[in-house]
Structures are given as C-alpha cells and as structure tokens.
Amino acid sequence: MIILGVVQRVARLWCGHNMKNITYNSAFVPQGAPASETYEAVTLGAGVQWHEAYAAVNNYGRLMVGGSSAGGSVGSSGGWLAGGGHSALSPNYGLGVDNALEMSVVLSSGKFLTVNRYQSSDLFWALRGGGGSTYGIVTSVTYRTYPSVPTQLYTYQANITNTSAAVELVGGLLRFQTQFTDDGWGGYGFISAQQISFFIFGPNMTNETAMTSTQAWHNFSASLTPFGVVATDKIYYAPSWYLLYQLIFSGGVENGQNVMITNRLLSRDSVATKYAELAEILVNCTASFNMVAGGKVSQINPDSAGLNPAWRKAVTETVCGVSWDEGTSSVDIEGIISQLKGWIKATYDLTPNDGAYFNEASLFEINWQETFFGSHYATLKSIKDKYDPYRLFVVAEGVGSEEWNADLTCRY
Numbered sequence: 001m002i003i004l005g006v007v008q009r010v011a012r013l014w015c016g017h018n019m020k021n022i023t024y025n026s027a028f029v030p031q032g033a034p035a036s037e038t039y040e041a042v043t044l045g046a047g048v049q050w051h052e053a054y055a056a057v058n059n060y061g062r063l064m065v066g067g068s069s070a071g072g073s074v075g076s077s078g079g080w081l082a083g084g085g086h087s088a089l090s091p092n093y094g095l096g097v098d099n100a101l102e103m104s105v106v107l108s109s110g111k112f113l114t115v116n117r118y119q120s121s122d123l124f125w126a127l128r129g130g131g132g133s134t135y136g137i138v139t140s141v142t143y144r145t146y147p148s149v150p151t152q153l154y155t156y157q158a159n160i161t162n163t164s165a166a167v168e169l170v171g172g173l174l175r176f177q178t179q180f181t182d183d184g185w186g187g188y189g190f191i192s193a194q195q196i197s198f199f200i201f202g203p204n205m206t207n208e209t210a211m212t213s214t215q216a217w218h219n220f221s222a223s224l225t226p227f228g229v230v231a232t233d234k235i236y237y238a239p240s241w242y243l244l245y246q247l248i249f250s251g252g253v254e255n256g257q258n259v260m261i262t263n264r265l266l267s268r269d270s271v272a273t274k275y276a277e278l279a280e281i282l283v284n285c286t287a288s289f290n291m292v293a294g295g296k297v298s299q300i301n302p303d304s305a306g307l308n309p310a311w312r313k314a315v316t317e318t319v320c321g322v323s324w325d326e327g328t329s330s331v332d333i334e335g336i337i338s339q340l341k342g343w344i345k346a347t348y349d350l351t352p353n354d355g356a357y358f359n360e361a362s363l364f365e366i367n368w369q370e371t372f373f374g375s376h377y378a379t380l381k382s383i384k385d386k387y388d389p390y391r392l393f394v395v396a397e398g399v400g401s402e403e404w405n406a407d408l409t410c411r412y
C-alpha cells in the first residue's frame, strides 16, 4: 500500500506539471503500421489540458475532439480518455476513444510500452474506455485531428409557467435527441421546472441545413406556447469551431464544490419509449444533459474499444446532481444523498439496459460493473490481470476493484 501511495503521488506530480509536450505531425504513422497509414495527428503529454491542445492544433488549421469546461482545464490524456471522453463534436467525429491512435504507458512492472492497433492492441483497447488508474500510467496520447470547419450554433431558451408543460417539453426534447445528434448537432443543456435551455454546435453545416434540422423542434416548442412555454431560439454562424469554443468556454474557472452527480446514457429506444417517465425525473432533479452521443458515436463498432457498448446505443447523457454548503450537518447530507439514490434507482428501473458514463457517475450506481463497462467487463478484467499482475493500480468501482475492501486499503 505504501508503494501504491508513492506511485500515485509521483504520477500526479509529473503528469500535472511537467508533461506538457505537444507535437504536431502531418504524416503520423502508428508504430508497426504500414508506412501508407498516415494521419494528421498531435501527440500530447499527459499534463496537457484541453485548452492548450485546442490552441496548438488550431495553429495548423485543425480541430480535435476533446473535453469542455470553463477554462478548458480537463486533462487531455488522463481520466477523460480512460473513461471514454465526450465532446460537443462527438456526434460528428466520435468520442475521445475513437480518435486516439497511439498511447505511451508505464506498467506496474516499470516497463514502458507504446500501444496502438498493431502493438499490445489488447492494452490499447482497454485504455480506451476501461477506466483511469487501472492498467498503467499513460504518459502521452496521439490523437487524430481534422480540418477546421465553419460551425453553426443553435441556442434555445424557454421560460415555463407550470410543471406539466415543462415535463411535456422535456419529453419532446428527449425524443428530438436522436434526430439532432444524427444530424450532427452536439452540445449541452439545462432543465428545471421554470426554464429549459441548450446550445448545440453544428460543425460544417450550412445555415439552410441548420434551419431545416431545427424546424420540427421549433414547431413542437411553439405548439406548447398556449400551455405556458415562452421560447426563443436563434442560429449563429462562426467561421470556425475554435472561435465558438473560445467565446463560450475560455473564460472563468471551476472552483471546488460539494457536489454528487449521477448520469444515464439514454438509448434511442429509451428516449422513444420512456420519454414521459424520464422527463418527470429530469424536471424533478433539475437536470443537465450532454448531447454528445448518437450520430458518429453510434456508427462505430461497439467492440472497437474497451468503452461501455451502451455508448453506441445512446443519444444523450442526462445528469442529475445534488449539492450542499460547507458546514451542512452529516444528517442533512445523508438526506440529500438519499434523494440522489432515489433518482438513480428510478432511472435505472426505467432503463435497465442503458449504462452510465464512468467519468460523471455516482459511487451509488446500481450494478456498477454492468452499468459502467457493460459486456466488456470480463475482457477488461483479464487485460487488467495480464498487465497489472501485482494489482498496483486500483480505483473505486474501477475494473478489478471488487477484489478490494470498500476503502481500497486491503485486497481480499
């Protein structure tokens, strides 16, 4: 255990402050691949944060799939990728795991490996969606990049005067997730009983396509005006995705808060058949939703990466959360958490065949192995056992953690 603590601390220190290398290569060939297999790619040291990566590839007239947060603080090569890595661009270009071409990793034995589809392909598979802190320490990742493209932005906001209209509107919004993401829109939204808003990006989309694609939703929303829904929506054009990214995400910083969240990767089937019941829960929990699946994400072979196959059926990720102020009593916190557990159970019972995103989940998700990793769990476990035979790496509710006690201090 002492060794584990030391390794974790050393890894964090180096990844966070020193591994900032960014190398752009317009003709990258993965090790072991035929010389003709080239990509316009960027290799990022494990300490690179997304805002740094986006700025670097933009200098070459390129964009890439990465995370979104105020200030772009999320790490580009750590937990984000290990859990799957979603982006507002994912409905067009896939998830992080679909765009990683090669990774460098240090194993618990001390061995350094370069892994890709041609070398140690089983480990490369597991590192793409099988969870952070489980197989080894990733020191760099090479990602695909794409040409920078003009991008449409659609914004929607509704003020609502009664809860039943909010539920009706959210039910419609859930049904529209499939069409939106298959048309290439991706972005983020917020739900409460009084207000529903979202903003979505349409890369490489014409203004006419953007208008046609949002018209049915606009009409549906307008049909609820007599019931207390007052909505405004607008389409904007930007000459590049990066410009929009800078406008929306470059300001501000995220500070620490007492928050617990749960999420669900809602499948096409669930939004088509369970939308009314799901809408009740989402309005009640003051949810947010990430329109980061569907489209391209659905078209990729579910077995091409260790990622939970539930992602390939999903069209949206919904998130419910609770928070409390510093100094709240433990009894009150327990009460708040039991509300979260109630939403987890209600959503799970409605959508037992859908999964949850490992990176934005609660420790109280039901049946976590299946929920986070689906049918890939057993293979991920055998790869973990192969590459980390000393069980040096462990993370709560990560692959193989069932071999440990709840505090992860003793292995059975």
Ligand SMILES: Cc1cc2nc3c(=O)[nH]c(=O)nc-3n(C[C@H](O)[C@H](O)[C@H](O)COP(=O)(O)OP(=O)(O)OC[C@H]3O[C@@H](n4cnc5c(N)ncnc54)[C@H](O)[C@@H]3O)c2cc1C
Binding pocket: 015, 046, 066, 067, 068, 069, 070, 073, 074, 075, 076, 077, 078, 079, 080, 081, 082, 083, 084, 085, 086, 087, 132, 133, 134, 136, 137, 138, 139, 254, 359, 360, 395
């Ligand atoms: C403000 C905010 C915005 C977010 N936005 C997005 C988003 O747009 N898309 C999305 O998919 N997710 C998003 N997330 C969730 C995010 O993916 C997870 O929080 C993820 O775990 C962050 O990884 P990290 O490496 O930056 O953080 P850390 O907390 O440092 O790491 C998370 C886990 O990965 C392990 N790990 C980290 N680095 C390595 C490494 N080099 N090798 C092996 N294991 C490693 C850590 O030990 C830990 O277990 C967001 C989270 C926040 C807080």
